[in-house]
Amino acid sequence: MGNAPLTLTQYDIEEVQEHCNKLFNQQEIVSLYQRFCQLDRTAKGFISSDEFISVPEFAMNPLAQRLLKMVDGLNFKDFAAFLSAFSAKASIE
Known part of the structure; x- marks a missing residue:
């Protein structure tokens, strides 16, 4: 997943x-990928950082x-992990 493929x-x-x-379901991951x-x-x-x-x-x-x-410089996998910290399902830690 180095370069962004057209589809997941x-x-x-x-x-x-x-x-x-596993904080995101499949549809959430597809939505995150689209974004x-x-x-x-x-x-x-x-x-x-300019794009962010x-x-x-x-x-x-x-x-x-x-x-x-x-x-x-976040790739998609790290982008999803970064956003997972803000999920309501994430642990307080």
């Missing part, structure tokens, strides 16, 4: 589910500059 295979979905401790592809405007397989900051809600966050250091 069942194997890709299961791999991401495992990487995210990832929208953000990855140049289809290079990762999202740059283009999201208005992210740009308005008072912690945006700190978060940018964490998210710059």
